[in-house]
Every structure is written in structure tokens, then in C-alpha cells.
Amino acid sequence: MSRSRLPVAIGVATLVFSLGMACGVATHTGNAASPEQLGTIPARTGNGNSSRAADFGSPLFDQIEQRRVLRVGTLADYPPIAAVDAKSGQQVGFENDLARDMAAAMGVKIQFVDVPFATLIAGLQGGKFDIIAAQMAIKSSRALAIDFTKPWEAVGDSVVVLKSSGIKSVADLNKSNRSIAVILGGVEEQTKAQFFPQAKAIAVNTEPEGFLNVMSRRADAYVTDNVSAAIFARQHPEVTVLFDGTKAPLLANFPSATGVPKGNLEFIHWIDDFMAKEIDSGRYTALWRKYVGGDPALSTLEMERGQF
Numbered sequence: 006m007s008r009s010r011l012p013v014a015i016g017v018a019t020l021v022f023s024l025g026m027a028c029g030v031a032t033h034t035g036n037a038a039s040p041e042q043l044g045t046i047p048a049r050t051g052n053g054n055s056s057r058a059a060d061f062g063s064p065l066f067d068q069i070e071q072r073r074v075l076r077v078g079t080l081a082d083y084p085p086i087a088a089v090d091a092k093s094g095q096q097v098g099f100e101n102d103l104a105r106d107m108a109a110a111m112g113v114k115i116q117f118v119d120v121p122f123a124t125l126i127a128g129l130q131g132g133k134f135d136i137i138a139a140q141m142a143i144k145s146s147r148a149l150a151i152d153f154t155k156p157w158e159a160v161g162d163s164v165v166v167l168k169s170s171g172i173k174s175v176a177d178l179n180k181s182n183r184s185i186a187v188i189l190g191g192v193e194e195q196t197k198a199q200f201f202p203q204a205k206a207i208a209v210n211t212e213p214e215g216f217l218n219v220m221s222r223r224a225d226a227y228v229t230d231n232v233s234a235a236i237f238a239r240q241h242p243e244v245t246v247l248f249d250g251t252k253a254p255l256l257a258n259f260p261s262a263t264g265v266p267k268g269n270l271e272f273i274h275w276i277d278d279f280m281a282k283e284i285d286s287g288r289y290t291a292l293w294r295k296y297v298g299g300d301p302a303l304s305t306l307e308m309e310r311g312q313f
Contacts, residue, residue: 078134085296137264159305161255239298250302
């Protein structure tokens, strides 16, 4: 079940120190890789100032340029999207590497600020960081507090089954003799009820428990988000993912995006342009394969972004 749509606060006490917030945070500062190393093309205008990404005059962009650091609100415990590597102590993950590319395109260093998910919006509003990169789902309630870029990820519900089950379609699962594991209280309960009303529901409390029900054949399938499903399938070749957004549409969509403080529309346009270049260059797909496995749901993402 993706944290992108359930703002669960998970402690990261071993990695945090106070920034004057009610919650703790940890910062990691480092040099962003060069655009040449990343294979990306920075979006710039040729006015003799190579550090300037565009002549937008965005207040936030100007602050980042003057500070020479892009501060990114992120998570320490949400692999493969955002996490801290146990050996190196460095931030790793799909969205963290996208943020590194972004800093490189701006010509500035990057600083990661780890906070619990539930405090990301408050931290952004309070000026503790410049953007949020943590697979945050676009929700109307959140959009009242912050602005969002176009989606960075096409996230939604998929189904995990054993390859040997022969299950390939909604019709194969929507039968009274089928059982489907879903996390109690999660949005997947709604997805199951909508698409598989005839199947028996097996309530589980955790993601590992849901996968275990499939592996032990207690359940014919497990409904979860496509990212979690892809990671599990990568580690367990005996299962397959249905409705993953590539071969078939996701059962439910909850796209995630980068959060930006209110009033920085020009900067949002620049980020959208940057992400389009990441996708078109193949860099986006390469990072997805590195951290998640398989191919990203680009057709769904293109639809959600209104093309790239």
C-alpha cells in the first residue's frame, strides 16, 4: 500500500535533528552530478548567466539561485522511492535521483531534508525546504495548502497473482470461488469491491502479509499499488503483476507529483519542462528500471500529464 496516498508518520529518530519544527529532520548536502554525467540537457537561456535555468523571475527560483542549494523534502524510509542507504548514509531512490538531476540542471547543489511523511506539507509551508519529492499523491485537500507540478509518477492499484494460477483478467478473478487479499482500511478495499465484488475478501494488516497470502496460496490475488507490486515481482519471479499500467490500465489511479509552495507558478512550469526532458531522453525509464524494475507506466503518465 503506497504511502503516497496515506500520510502515515513513521519515525526516523536515528537520522534526525531539530530544525525548529515539532518533528525532527535530518539533512544531507552534496554536490549534484553534472548534466553531462547524467545525460540530461539543462533548460537554460543564453544570457551569459549559466546558472540560471530560465528568466522566469520566480521568487523561489531566485532564492535557490542565490543560496546555490536546492533543498528537497524527502523520506528516509520509503525505498525504492526515497530512502537512506544503510552503508553510505546517502539518500537513494527513484525520486531522489530525479531531484539530483533537477539540481544539476539548475546548476546548484542539493540538500535532502528527511522528515516524516505527515510533516512534509508543514515543512514546505514553513520554508524548511523548497520542494517535496516523496511520491505524494495529488489530492484536493493538499492542493489547498501547496501547489503541485504535473505528475512525476503514474501510481495506482494493480493485482499480484502466481503465474501458475492462470489468472489473467478481471473475469478470472471476479468469481465466488476466488479470494483476494486487501489491507484493512486501505483504498484497495474500494478497488476490490468495485472490480471483484463476487470474490471473497481476505483482510490483512500489512503489505508483507498480503504478499504472503498469495505465496502460500491462501489468497488467489493481492490488490496493492503498482510500485510495491513491481518490486515484489522483481524479487519473486514466480508471481506476475496484472493491470500494471503498461500491458493493461491500472485499476485505480492516484498520480503523485512534486509539491511546491504556493505562488511559484513559473518555477512549476520549469520543473514540468525539466521532467519532460527526463522522460524524453530515457533517463526517467533508466532510473525506474534501476530502482523499481520493469518499465514505468509511461502511457498512463503521458495521459495524466497531458502529454509530456
